[in-house]
Amino acid sequence: METLKEIQDFFHKGYLEYRPNLTVDCAIFGYHGGELQLLLVKNKVFTKWCLPGGYIRKDENLDQAAARITAERSGISNLFLKQFKTFGDPGRNSPRSVDEEQLFKLTGMKINEPGWLAGETASIGYYAITDVVNAKPKADYLSSECQWFPVSKLPLLGFDHNEMVNEALSAMRMNLYHFPIGKNLLPPKFTLKEIKHFYEVMSGKTLNASNFPNKLIALGLIVKLDEKRNIGAHRSPAYYRFDEDSYEKALDEGLVLA
């Protein structure tokens, strides 16, 4: 939504285009410089930083809604994207996280005004993984800021979004064992040390992170190249790359890395 007219149409007549009482929220994780980051949005009508999210258009499915929302905020399409959990505690969309003054200023609406946005709203959580360098975080008319935060230093988020982030991290870390990741996050050629470090950052632990690359080699998902990184005598580690076919197959069918 880019203009005031679009915002006001959304608040007053959005039910014509969107499903009521159901949203998608996206934990977009960014891998950069050995740190895991998270993309947050400061929405003008919310009092706290939140996950990027939005309502689902009537003509799209849930995955399409999540892909649209992550692409709008991160500037990247075709992210690795997985649904992880739906949140629906009564009272989760508490008006405490809404800035009443801003809401009225921007939309002419009051909190708890009857309308298509009233009532309990469940939210379907998706997580995505991208590299920070290629992403272009973008605020829209309704958000004043959109930026990366280190996962280890998140602010207090609005609504139940801190719980969502914790659940997204747990789900992502469980999925590390069952889906290959990293093809768009690591350089096309990488050393074993680099991919081990990548798994350390993603899994949040140093212990056993080398099991991942070892298992990836054993399963043929990463293959050794004839080329070495030249960093001096006796210190020339071999390069590896992902095997495209095995990677796509494993993304589709799942695997067990441990």
Next chain:
Amino acid sequence: METLKEIQDFFHKGYLEYRPNLTVDCAIFGYHGGELQLLLVKNKVFTKWCLPGGYIRKDENLDQAAARITAERSGISNLFLKQFKTFGDPGRNSPRSVDEEQLFKLTGMKINEPGWLAGETASIGYYAITDVVNAKPKADYLSSECQWFPVSKLPLLGFDHNEMVNEALSAMRMNLYHFPIGKNLLPPKFTLKEIKHFYEVMSGKTLNASNFPNKLIALGLIVKLDEKRNIGAHRSPAYYRFDEDSYEKALDEGLVLA
């Protein structure tokens, strides 16, 4: 819902008690005799067998709704229960799966009649695991039958419920690597052969199923007893039992079995 009056109240005034456009559907898996089974319901107003499901009361959270629905149909409370995915393709709650004649007979309503049940409805999928012996499948006023089917021989289900079952199986089989199961499914004392067979049935493969018990022993989740099953000379396998504390801790924190 036990009486005609309750059913009619639900169809006409259910919005007072339940959230609109959002349901819970439950894949209740039953372990018995070396076979994995699934509990299905023949609802009088649906044309095909379906997963047990229902709307969410306004005063309950999603887990509570799933626990209520699984307990009502299986007769067992406190099942191992996990949310696995939400389904929301446009058109998924197609009237093709509704028996128009029965609907009118039971409720006085027509398909596509405006009301709180109209419009796209997303459904949150949960799976549960129980033993078949202690379960007491129970139909209600709106369902004519409720019974177990072998997972390997399921009928064509209504709506998108076959897809739900496939996703539930995938999620359950991934979770086998991260949560202990089996405490209420195996006898209190069991042999390694029995627990290996249990994991074969749950995972749907014989390959590597013995990794599970080995890892459970290594992590202290199952412990060897001083007692053996006496089935003749040279054939007396040791008994094992689950360690209560490690089991509960692992259920809470997750683990990696592989």
